[in-house]
Each structure stands twice: as structure tokens, then as C-alpha cells.
Amino acid sequence: MPLDDDAVVVTDLGKRFGRFTAVDRISFSVRTGEIFGFLGPNGAGKSTTIRMLCGIISPTSGTGRVAGFDLFTESERIKQTIGYMSQKFSLYPDLTPFENIRFYLGIYDVPAEQWPERIEWVFGVTRLSAVRDRLTRELPPGWRQRLALGCALLHRPRLLFLDEPTSGVDPITRRHFWDFIRRLTAEGVTVFVTTHYMDEARHCGRVVMINAGRIVASGPPAEIVAHVLPDRPDADLGDAFVALMKREAS
Amino acid sequence: MNARRVQAIARKEYYHLIRDFRSLYLAFIIPMLLILLFGYALSLDVEHIPTAVVDYDRTPESRDFIRRLDATVYFDVAAHPPSAAALTDLLDRNRVILGIVIPPGWSADLKAGRKSALQLVIDGSDPNTAGNTRAFITAFIAQANERSLLDTLNRQGREPIRPPVEGRIRVWFNEDLESRNFIVPGIIAVIIMIVGALLTSMVIAREYENGTMETLRALPVRAGEFFLGKAIPYFFITLVDVLVAILMGQLLFGVVMKASFWLMILASGVYILVALSIGLLISVKTKSQLVANQLAVLVTYLPSLLLSDFVFPQQNMPVPLKVVSKLVPATYYVDILNGLYLRDLSFLQLWPSFLMLVMMAALLSALNIRALRKEGL
Numbered sequence: 102m103p104l105d106d107d108a109v110v111v112t113d114l115g116k117r118f119g120r121f122t123a124v125d126r127i128s129f130s131v132r133t134g135e136i137f138g139f140l141g142p143n144g145a146g147k148s149t150t151i152r153m154l155c156g157i158i159s160p161t162s163g164t165g166r167v168a169g170f171d172l173f174t175e176s177e178r179i180k181q182t183i184g185y186m187s188q189k190f191s192l193y194p195d196l197t198p199f200e201n202i203r204f205y206l207g208i209y210d211v212p213a214e215q216w217p218e219r220i221e222w223v224f225g226v227t228r229l230s231a232v233r234d235r236l237t238r239e240l241p242p243g244w245r246q247r248l249a250l251g252c253a254l255l256h257r258p259r260l261l262f263l264d265e266p267t268s269g270v271d272p273i274t275r276r277h278f279w280d281f282i283r284r285l286t287a288e289g290v291t292v293f294v295t296t297h298y299m300d301e302a303r304h305c306g307r308v309v310m311i312n313a314g315r316i317v318a319s320g321p322p323a324e325i326v327a328h329v330l331p332d333r334p335d336a337d338l339g340d341a342f343v344a345l346m347k348r349e350a351s
Numbered sequence: 352m353n354a355r356r357v358q359a360i361a362r363k364e365y366y367h368l369i370r371d372f373r374s375l376y377l378a379f380i381i382p383m384l385l386i387l388l389f390g391y392a393l394s395l396d397v398e399h400i401p402t403a404v405v406d407y408d409r410t411p412e413s414r415d416f417i418r419r420l421d422a423t424v425y426f427d428v429a430a431h432p433p434s435a436a437a438l439t440d441l442l443d444r445n446r447v448i449l450g451i452v453i454p455p456g457w458s459a460d461l462k463a464g465r466k467s468a469l470q471l472v473i474d475g476s477d478p479n480t481a482g483n484t485r486a487f488i489t490a491f492i493a494q495a496n497e498r499s500l501l502d503t504l505n506r507q508g509r510e511p512i513r514p515p516v517e518g519r520i521r522v523w524f525n526e527d528l529e530s531r532n533f534i535v536p537g538i539i540a541v542i543i544m545i546v547g548a549l550l551t552s553m554v555i556a557r558e559y560e561n562g563t564m565e566t567l568r569a570l571p572v573r574a575g576e577f578f579l580g581k582a583i584p585y586f587f588i589t590l591v592d593v594l595v596a597i598l599m600g601q602l603l604f605g606v607v608m609k610a611s612f613w614l615m616i617l618a619s620g621v622y623i624l625v626a627l628s629i630g631l632l633i634s635v636k637t638k639s640q641l642v643a644n645q646l647a648v649l650v651t652y653l654p655s656l657l658l659s660d661f662v663f664p665q666q667n668m669p670v671p672l673k674v675v676s677k678l679v680p681a682t683y684y685v686d687i688l689n690g691l692y693l694r695d696l697s698f699l700q701l702w703p704s705f706l707m708l709v710m711m712a713a714l715l716s717a718l719n720i721r722a723l724r725k726e727g728l
Binding site (some may be wrong): 156157158177180181185187191192193194195196200203204205206207208209210213 | 353355356360363366370371562565566568569571572573
């Protein structure tokens, strides 16, 4: 039973593009304050789902609430409330980090008196103060990714959506990234993250695994592995996913 | 509509503009070049028509005739070919437009009161110049006739007779018949349309090409805020172009606006909005800077130049083209500018054209917002 204060609740959520079903009636809920992993191979429907949850595209079936707002009628309120960062999420390359930050502060309608403090904070957590007046296109990809995450947090969202946040990022930056995400959840922020790196699921409290638009498993990572491969204590989530795929095919 | 979001987009757009060399070039250098080019090259006035005279008569009278002809601003006697055949050659090689042959015994016939014919040959390849040349030379000969008639009567000691009908012509609105006085307002209309539409045709396509459109979709930006924020910086840039054009028209060409400056600014503001809306609409529909650019030139530059009543009079156009010309925004802006520059009209007389421009701006803005909503804003 979904709780009333769950950050995300969706029931039978579906999205069709013409005759192609990208997401096929999925149901799940995300509890407030957890790191929720949305796992699956490329093309499984991860991006379509996260884009529906963020109010970018509207679902073709089902019901759902994100941060208490209806997916169908209140997408504008959802966009104002949540933070969203994607691997495709581009900053303006011909603007400086400072100018990009100011753009987001304006777009999120943050009151002007809070701007100096937020700008200070975001340069602190992203460690980008030294390059605040360089053009963003001159920064290395890892730094741009930090800036993008910082921009998504400028309006202090309680719910953060991350679409493939670590793809194409080196291992050290990835570790820093997950440390930072854990600190956010310690402050009570709920994080919804999609990834195709199965090993990253260990950072998540609970995960949903999808394939071809359908949920194939859900729960805490350890429980999924134990349930799917009970006789293999050394198996990880990747092994469990492969095993599930084989069973479905046979 | 949230003012802070509009401001955030407008400021970002301003940064794009000042960091893009091409945009700045397009915004300021191109308009000035166009004014200089049109102002100096596109003169429709016919003066200093190159003329050749073959004088077979060789009398003081014939030489006097040639001297008087050369003294007018309309004709420059550029050559004195020895024979009619040499004159033909000059006309063939496009050295002269008017050829005059004074036959032998011309002044003797005049004195004797016999009919004396002058042969006039006009190069008709450019009908406009040829028509003007014909009108000027006819008037010049009529004047010469009148003078010699008066001389004759005078010598015979009779009262000078007056011609029964005398047309007294007064030109209104452009007293000196200077084509520059209507070319300058026309150029302003063409420049605003091309600069406004070209600049903005790139700005939404750029968001697609950089992948930032996906970002914007995820942000709480509404279509109206986005449209307005995008338009604001370009509105002011284009308004500066209008002021530069007015100033250059005045300083370089001495074209002074007769009517209210503020009425001019108001009309320009609405017209700029039309131009920007066309550019933005092209941009959101094509999603490619290159295609948008080409399309913007095609849709704005040629119709504004050819169909707006600026270069070619609409009254001479065939009906289908007349209908199309009524859809060209420049038609109404040129009408207003002519009213303001040449006729000193007031808003009471110009309101129908204002209304058309306002309706176009409103319709195009609505189409923009609809297109942006469809794109997920």
C-alpha cells in the first residue's frame, strides 16, 4: 500500500508512441528520504519513465503523483518543485558557471534576497569558485556535470531526479558524486536515479528493474539477489538481472 | 507569466548575443551597409542624361541651342560626333542615352519661318529613364519654341500673346521629387524586417542544436515567458537599428521626418514585434540554424523589398500579386513611414495600417506560443 507521504506514487503508468509501447503499465512508489534506483538496459524505458515523472512528457495511461502533484494536471507545479539532472542535461556553453547559475535562480523563481547565499552554497559544494567567470565550454566534462547538479539543486528541491548521472564519468568523480548524494539524503532529500550500471545499485535503498517497458523485479538489491539466485550467495544484481532475462526468454 | 523567469531568459539571450560575433555583425554592420548601399546606389532620379549632338548646321543659333541644353541639370552633352553614323555607334555602345541631330540649314529655316525639324533618338532599353528623357527634352524644346516666338513678336514690335492654357503644377509631399525621400523610409522597413527575422531565426534552433531545449522542457518555463524573454533583447537591438537608420537618413541624405518621432517609434515597435515573431516562428519550426537562416531571408527580404510598395508600385501589380502584397507586413509599415516622412499625417489618418500591424503581431505571437507549447514548454 503506498503511503500518503510517499514522494512518488504511480499506478499502471504507461506511455505509447504510436504503436510502440515504451512503458507498459508500471506501478511503484518511492519513499521520502530514500535513494531509489531505476535500473535497466538501454532502451528499457528508463528515460521515458523519468521524463513522465518530471512532467516533460505526459503519460498515455495510468495515474500518478509526484511530490504530491498530479502527473496529468499539475506538471508545471512538479517542474517547479523537483530538481532534475540528466546526462543530456546541457548547460549553456557560452555562459560562465556564474551566469548559468543566475539563469537557474531566475527560472526557479528564487527570491532575489536569497541569491547571494545560494550562489555561495553552490560554488562551495561544486568546488568551482575558481572558474566562476570562465566559459562553461572550457570546463572538463566532470566539472560541467558538477555544475549541472548544482544548478538542479539551487531551489532546494526535496525530490531530485537523476537520469544516468554518472554515464561517461571517471570512477573517482563517480565516488565523489555518490558521497554527495548520500549527504543530500541525510538532509532528507529523496533521490530517484536511473542507471544502467548494475553495480551502482548498491548505493540505493530500493530498486526497480525494468526491461522492455515492464518491471521485472523490485525491492532492496540484496533481497532481489537472494530471491532470484538463492543458491548463489556471491551473486550480484547484474547476475540476478541476467538470470531473470533467461527465465523470461524460456 | 512570471517576470523573474522572463528576465532570466532575456539576460541569458543577451549574453548569447554579445558573445556571438556573427550576431553582432548582423545586428549593426549589415544595417549600416544596407543604408549606404540603398541610399547611394538606388537612386531613381533621372539627371545628367548623357547626350550626343551632331551639329550639321554650325551656326551661332545651333551652338546656342547646344549650350542651353548642356546648362540644364537634366542633360550633359557628352559628345559631338561628326556624323549621324558616329552617333549611332555611341548609342549602340551605350555611351549616350539621347542623340540629337541638327540638320543643315536649321537656323536658316527658323529665321525664314519655315518648319525646321530636329531628329531626336532615345535609347529605350530602360523605359523609366527613356520616359523621363522624353519628357525633359519635350519640355526643353517647348521652352525654346516659346522663347523664339516671343523674340519674333518682339522684333516685329507686337504685343506678346499669352498661351491660352497654362498648366501650373505644384508637387505636394515630396516637393523636390527626390527619390531619396521615399527610399530612406523603404530601406528602414527592409532592414528591420531582415535584421529582426534573421537574428531571431537562429535563437530557438540553437537551443535544439545545443541540446538545451531538453533542459528547458524540464524547467518550469512557460511558452509565453520563453517567447517574451527571447524577443526582448532583440527588440531593443532592432530599435537601435531604427534610430541609426533615422540618423543616417538625416545626416547623409538630408531626409528629415516631418511628423511625430514618437508615432514613428510606436509604429516601429509594432513592426519589430512582427519581424521578431516571424524569425522565432521559423526557428522553432525548422530547428536548424542553417535552414532557418535561409528561410528567413526568403520570407522577409524579398517580399519586403519587392511587394511592399517600396520599389515597385502596388497599383501596377496584377491582382494575385496585389493580394499577396497585402499580406506583407512591410506594406503597412512603408505606408505609415511615407505618411510620417512625407505627408506629416497623424494617427487619425494612419490607424488602419497600425491596426493591421498590431493584428499581425498578435496573430504571429499566438502562433509562436502554440508552436512552443507543442514542443513541450
